[in-house]
Amino acid sequence: MEETELCFPRMFNSSCRRPKRPYFEVMLVYAVLSFISVLTVILNLLVIVTISHFRQLHTPTNVLLLSLAVSDFLVGLLMFFQIILINGCWFLGDVICVLYQYLAYTITAASITTMVLISLDRYVAICYPLQYSIRMTKKLVKLCVCVCWSGSVIFQCVILKDDLQQPGRYNSCYGECIIVINYIVGFVDMTFNLILPITVIVVLYVRIFTVAASQARAMRSQVAAPALQGPLARMKSEMKAARTLGVVVVVFLLCMCPYFCVAITGQDLLLNASSATFVIYLIYFNSCLNPIIYAFFYPWFRKSIKVIVTLGILLPHSCDINFTVMVVK
Numbered sequence: 001m002e003e004t005e006l007c008f009p010r011m012f013n014s015s016c017r018r019p020k021r022p023y024f025e026v027m028l029v030y031a032v033l034s035f036i037s038v039l040t041v042i043l044n045l046l047v048i049v050t051i052s053h054f055r056q057l058h059t060p061t062n063v064l065l066l067s068l069a070v071s072d073f074l075v076g077l078l079m080f081f082q083i084i085l086i087n088g089c090w091f092l093g094d095v096i097c098v099l100y101q102y103l104a105y106t107i108t109a110a111s112i113t114t115m116v117l118i119s120l121d122r123y124v125a126i127c128y129p130l131q132y133s134i135r136m137t138k139k140l141v142k143l144c145v146c147v148c149w150s151g152s153v154i155f156q157c158v159i160l161k162d163d164l165q166q167p168g169r170y171n172s173c174y175g176e177c178i179i180v181i182n183y184i185v186g187f188v189d190m191t192f193n194l195i196l197p198i199t200v201i202v203v204l205y206v207r208i209f210t211v212a213a214s215q216a217r218a219m220r221s222q223v224a225a226p227a228l229q230g231p232l233a234r235m236k237s238e239m240k241a242a243r244t245l246g247v248v249v250v251v252f253l254l255c256m257c258p259y260f261c262v263a264i265t266g267q268d269l270l271l272n273a274s275s276a277t278f279v280i281y282l283i284y285f286n287s288c289l290n291p292i293i294y295a296f297f298y299p300w301f302r303k304s305i306k307v308i309v310t311l312g313i314l315l316p317h318s319c320d321i322n323f324t325v326m327v328v329k
Contacts, residue, residue, distance in 0.1 A: 007089035007175030016175035018088035033083050040076030044069045050304040055131035062139040067145045071111040078282050090177035094168030097177040102160050109152040112197045117144055118245055119204040127211050159189050188198040197268045203253050255286035266275035
C-alpha cells in the first residue's frame with residue numbers, strides 16, 4: 001500500500017491526501033520544472049522585446065509571433081502555479097485556483113487561435129503572393145489578434161461561469177484544485193478550441209506545402225530567367241518562412257496530441273493526477289520551444305538577442321537597427 005500524508009495535518013477529517021515521495025525526487029522535479037518555467041519566461045520576453053522594439057521587425061507575420069510570444073510568456077508564469085500541484089496539494093485557496101484555471105484555459109485558447117492565424121497568414125503568402133500585401137495588412141492582423149484574445153477571454157468566462165461564481169464547489173477535500181464542466185459545455189469547448197482549430201491548421205498547411213512544392217518545381221525550371229530573379233527571391237523567402245512556422249505548428253500539434261487524445265476519448269483528467277501533470281506540462285513545455293525554434297531558424301532573432309544582451313538596445317536610435325537579413329513579411 002502506498003504511504004500517504006495529509007495536505008493539511010490539522011484538518012484530519014477534511015484534508016486531501018498526497019503520496020509520500022523521496023525528498024531527492026521531489027527536489028529534482030521542482031528544480032527541473034522551475035528551470036523550464038524561468039527559461040520560458042526569459043526566452044519569450046526576449047521575443048517580445050525584439051519584435052516590439054526594432055522597427056524592421058514590425059511586419060504582419062511578426063505581429064502574430066508577438067501574440068504567440070505573449071501567450072507563451074504568460075504560460076511560463078502560470079507554470080509556477082502548476083508546480084505547486086506537483087505534490088498533489090493546492091495551498092492557495094479556491095479563488096486563486098479558479099483564476100489559475102481560467103487564465104490557463106484562456107491563454108491556451110488564444111495560443112491555438114494565434115496558430116490558426118499564423119497558418120492563414122502563410123496560406124495567403126504562399127497561395128496568393130501578389131495579393132498578400134493587400135489582404136494581410138498590419139492593421140488587419142492587429143485587429144485579428146485583438147479579436148482572438150478578447151474572444152478567448154469572453155468564451156472562457158461563459159465556459160467556466162459556474163466555477164467562477166462558486167469557487168471550489170466541486171472540491172471533495174481541502175487541498176484540491178479541480179473544475180468540472182458538464183458534457184455539453186465541454187463538447188462545445190473541445191470543438192471550438194481544439195478540434196476545429198487543429199483541423200483548420202492541418203488543412204491549411206497541407207494546402208501550403210502542396211502549392212509550395214509546385215512553385216518550387218516552377219522556380220527550378222525558370223531559374224535562369226533574369227527577369228524572374230526578384231519574384232523568385234521573394235518566393236523563396238516566403239517558403240522558408242512557411243517551413244519555419246510549419247515547424248512551430250508541428251511542434252505545437254505534437255505537444256497537444258496527448259491532451260487531444262484524452263479529450264477525444266472523453267476520459268476524466270484530474271489536475272492532481274500524475275497523468276494530468278505530464279499532459280499539462282507537455283503543453284507548457286511547447287511555450288519554451290518556440291523561441292528556441294526562432295533562434296535556430298531566424299538570423300534576425302539571434303542578432304537581436306546579441307544587441308539586447310550587450311545593452312545595445314539602450315543606445316539612441318537602436319530601434320532603427322538593420323539586421324541586414326531579409327525579414328519575414
